[in-house]
Amino acid sequence: MFHSFMATTVRRALLTLPAAPLGPENPLPALRAPAEVHVLDERARRGLPRDMARQIGYEPLRSLLPVRIRDGYRRDRRKRDFEAVVIENAHLRVTVLPGLGGRIHSLVHLPSGRELLYRNPVFQPANFALNGAWFSGGVEWNTGATGHTTLSCAPLHAALVPAPDGGEMVRLWEWERLRDLPFQVDLWLPQDSEFLYVGVRVRNPHERPAPVYWWSNTAVPDDPGSRVLAPADEAWHFGYERSLRRIPVPEWEDADRTYPPRSTHPADYFYEVPDGVRPWIAALDAEGRGLVQTSTGLLRGRKLFTWGSGDGGRRWQEWLTEPGTGGYAEIQAGLARTQLEHVRLEPGAEFDWLEAYGPLDADPAAVHGPDWAAARGAAAAALDAALPAERVEEAYAAWRRSADETPGERLATGSGWGALEVLCGGFKLPGTPFPESTLEEAQAPWLELWRTGVFPAPRRVAPPGDTLVAPHWRDMLETAPADPLTEYHLGVAQWHAGDVAQAVRSWERGLALAPSRWPLLRCLAVADALAGDAERAADRYTEAFDDLAQESRGAEPWLAAESALGREALAALLAAGRLTEARSVWDRLRPALREHGRFRLLAARLLAAEGHLGAARRVFEDGFEVPDLREGEETLEQIWSTLTDRPLPPAYDFRMRPKSP
CATH class of the missing domain: 1.25.40 (Serine Threonine Protein Phosphatase 5, Tetratricopeptide repeat)
Structure with missing residues (x-):
C-alpha cells in the first residue's frame, strides 16, 4: 500500500527490533495505590503559587483501576516485527508505532540524514509506566494521570484522515480508562514542511468535570555538549527526595543545569515560561543543531528530565536499552506548569492544541555562550525564522477544521473499551469512532450486564477478567443478582470508590458460596494488610495461594496469576515473620517461576x-x-x-x- 499526495506519502511498514516479550497482564486487580514518585504532601505544597498548589491537590490518582498492571515482561530479546506507519516528505521521515501507544519511534531530517530523536535500538519494557511496562525513546503521548501513560505498550486505533492541505494525515485515538476520556492525536506533515504538526484533542463527554493530564515526552540524544534551551529564567526543580523548589536557570548550585550531564542525580526541571511568551523547548548539540518543539499557547508547560551523571542514572539508561548505546534526556511539553498537576475539564468541553516538531540550527557561539539570555534568544530567533508563530496558529486553525473528519482507511485497531463506553453512554464523538466491531472477549460480560442486568457466569474456569469501576458500572453491579463473581467485581468497584467497608462486605458475601475462593481471599488479604493486620493478611494469603495452586490449569493466564499471587503472598508472609508458610509457598511455586x-x-x-x-x-x-x-x-x-x-x-x-x- 502506498499513498501519495503533493510530495507527502503515508505507508505501512514493518520495524524489526530486538524485543523482549511483553508477556501477559497481571490478572489481580490493582487495589494498592500506584507507587508514583511524583507526589507532594500538603506540607510540601505550602508556599507554592496558588493555582499550582490547587492543581497539585486536584484529583490525584487514587487507584489504577480499571487498568491492569503489566509486569509479565522479561529481558531476553529476540528479533520481532512491529507494525509501523511511515509519513514522509522531502524534509522529514516520521516512523510511528500504533501498537505501542502511538509512539513516534523516529524523526529523520532527510537533507542531513540526522535522527532528531533518541531512537532506542531495542524494545525493552521496564517498570516506568503507571501500570508497569514502558520503554524509552521517541515521542510518547502521556495522558491520564501523573506519570507515563498506561497506554505506553498498548495499541491505539489508527486511520488515514484527509489533511487540511488536501493530503493525508494519520489519526491515532483511544479511550483513556483512568479518567474515562477519549483523546486523539493527528500527525500531519504538510507539503514541503520541515515541521511535523501534531494536533491533540482530549474530550470530556460526561456530565461531570474531569481531571486531565497531558505531557508530550520527547527523548533526545544526550550527547556531550548538548544543551536544552527554553524561554525561561526560572524552573521548578523536582528530585527524587520529593520536593519542589524554584531555582534559577541556567546556573544552580554551581552548575549549569541546562547541560543534562551536569546534574549528578536524576531530576525534573519544569521551566517557568512567562505568560504571553511563545512556548518552545530545544535540545541542541555542540554545533547548535538539534530538535525544537513548539506549540499553541494551551500547552504551556516545558520540562527537562535528565538521568544525570551518577552511577544510578547510567545504570538505568543501560537497563532500558543495550550496552554501548548513547544516553538520552527528555524534553517535554504539558498542559500545566509541572507534572504534579491535573487540569479541570468541564462537562461536555474539550482541550485541543497544535504542536510542531522539527530541526533547528542556531549560532553555536551564542547557544553555548555564557550569556543565557543571548543563548535562548539565538534559539528563539532561529525558531521564528524556521517556523513563525503565526504559521503555527494558521496550521492550528486549519487542523481544527479537520479534527472531526471521519477516519478513512484503518491502519491499526486499539481496544474495545471505547466501543463499550460509547455504546452504553450514547456518546457522539465525531472524528473518533469506536464501532461495535472493535468489541472483544474482555468487554463481553460487561455488555451482557448492560443489556440484561445480569453479570454472566464464565464459560470456563479461569482467573476473573477486568473489573469496571466507574459509577455507572458500580450501580449496575449493585442491582445485579449477587452471585460470587458479581460480588467480587462489585467489591473491587466499591474499593475504587473509597468504600472499603462495603468492599470487604461484598467480598466476604461472595466468599461464602464461591467455587473459586482465591480471587476473593486475595482482595481481603490486601484489605487486611492496608488496615495494618499483617497476621490476618498472612492467613488469607496462605489460604488464597493454596486454593490457586489446587485450581490452576497451568496455561498462561493461570501462570500469570500464580506469579502475581505468589509474589504478594511471599512478601506478606515475610513481613509477618511467618517463615514456615513462606517456605511452603516457595516450595509450591513452579520451578520456572522461581x-x-x-x-x-x-x-x-x-x-x-x-x-x-x-x-x-x-x-x-x-x-x-x-x-x-x-x-x-x-x-x-x-x-x-x-x-x-x-x-x-x-x-x-x-x-x-x-x-x-
Missing part, C-alpha cells in the same frame, strides 16, 4: 530471614535481574545492606537520589 528475577530477590529475603546469610548473598553473587524493578525502587540496596557491609555491586545500583547523610 527463576524469575522478582522471585530470586524474594528467595534472598527468605534465606536471610531463615538465618542463611551466606546463601542469601550467593543469590546476589550468582546474578539475577528483576525485570519489573520500579523507578526509584531501592529494594536491592536495602536487602544487600542486611547481608554484608560490602558496597552494592554496580549491576544492582539503580539509586536515583542522593544518599541520606
Whole structure:
C-alpha cells in the first residue's frame, strides 16, 4: 500500500527490533495505590503559587483501576516485527508505532540524514509506566494521570484522515480508562514542511468535570555538549527526595543545569515560561543543531528530565536499552506548569492544541555562550525564522477544521473499551469512532450486564477478567443478582470508590458460596494488610495461594496469576515473620517461576530471614535481574545492606537520589 499526495506519502511498514516479550497482564486487580514518585504532601505544597498548589491537590490518582498492571515482561530479546506507519516528505521521515501507544519511534531530517530523536535500538519494557511496562525513546503521548501513560505498550486505533492541505494525515485515538476520556492525536506533515504538526484533542463527554493530564515526552540524544534551551529564567526543580523548589536557570548550585550531564542525580526541571511568551523547548548539540518543539499557547508547560551523571542514572539508561548505546534526556511539553498537576475539564468541553516538531540550527557561539539570555534568544530567533508563530496558529486553525473528519482507511485497531463506553453512554464523538466491531472477549460480560442486568457466569474456569469501576458500572453491579463473581467485581468497584467497608462486605458475601475462593481471599488479604493486620493478611494469603495452586490449569493466564499471587503472598508472609508458610509457598511455586528475577530477590529475603546469610548473598553473587524493578525502587540496596557491609555491586545500583547523610 502506498499513498501519495503533493510530495507527502503515508505507508505501512514493518520495524524489526530486538524485543523482549511483553508477556501477559497481571490478572489481580490493582487495589494498592500506584507507587508514583511524583507526589507532594500538603506540607510540601505550602508556599507554592496558588493555582499550582490547587492543581497539585486536584484529583490525584487514587487507584489504577480499571487498568491492569503489566509486569509479565522479561529481558531476553529476540528479533520481532512491529507494525509501523511511515509519513514522509522531502524534509522529514516520521516512523510511528500504533501498537505501542502511538509512539513516534523516529524523526529523520532527510537533507542531513540526522535522527532528531533518541531512537532506542531495542524494545525493552521496564517498570516506568503507571501500570508497569514502558520503554524509552521517541515521542510518547502521556495522558491520564501523573506519570507515563498506561497506554505506553498498548495499541491505539489508527486511520488515514484527509489533511487540511488536501493530503493525508494519520489519526491515532483511544479511550483513556483512568479518567474515562477519549483523546486523539493527528500527525500531519504538510507539503514541503520541515515541521511535523501534531494536533491533540482530549474530550470530556460526561456530565461531570474531569481531571486531565497531558505531557508530550520527547527523548533526545544526550550527547556531550548538548544543551536544552527554553524561554525561561526560572524552573521548578523536582528530585527524587520529593520536593519542589524554584531555582534559577541556567546556573544552580554551581552548575549549569541546562547541560543534562551536569546534574549528578536524576531530576525534573519544569521551566517557568512567562505568560504571553511563545512556548518552545530545544535540545541542541555542540554545533547548535538539534530538535525544537513548539506549540499553541494551551500547552504551556516545558520540562527537562535528565538521568544525570551518577552511577544510578547510567545504570538505568543501560537497563532500558543495550550496552554501548548513547544516553538520552527528555524534553517535554504539558498542559500545566509541572507534572504534579491535573487540569479541570468541564462537562461536555474539550482541550485541543497544535504542536510542531522539527530541526533547528542556531549560532553555536551564542547557544553555548555564557550569556543565557543571548543563548535562548539565538534559539528563539532561529525558531521564528524556521517556523513563525503565526504559521503555527494558521496550521492550528486549519487542523481544527479537520479534527472531526471521519477516519478513512484503518491502519491499526486499539481496544474495545471505547466501543463499550460509547455504546452504553450514547456518546457522539465525531472524528473518533469506536464501532461495535472493535468489541472483544474482555468487554463481553460487561455488555451482557448492560443489556440484561445480569453479570454472566464464565464459560470456563479461569482467573476473573477486568473489573469496571466507574459509577455507572458500580450501580449496575449493585442491582445485579449477587452471585460470587458479581460480588467480587462489585467489591473491587466499591474499593475504587473509597468504600472499603462495603468492599470487604461484598467480598466476604461472595466468599461464602464461591467455587473459586482465591480471587476473593486475595482482595481481603490486601484489605487486611492496608488496615495494618499483617497476621490476618498472612492467613488469607496462605489460604488464597493454596486454593490457586489446587485450581490452576497451568496455561498462561493461570501462570500469570500464580506469579502475581505468589509474589504478594511471599512478601506478606515475610513481613509477618511467618517463615514456615513462606517456605511452603516457595516450595509450591513452579520451578520456572522461581527463576524469575522478582522471585530470586524474594528467595534472598527468605534465606536471610531463615538465618542463611551466606546463601542469601550467593543469590546476589550468582546474578539475577528483576525485570519489573520500579523507578526509584531501592529494594536491592536495602536487602544487600542486611547481608554484608560490602558496597552494592554496580549491576544492582539503580539509586536515583542522593544518599541520606
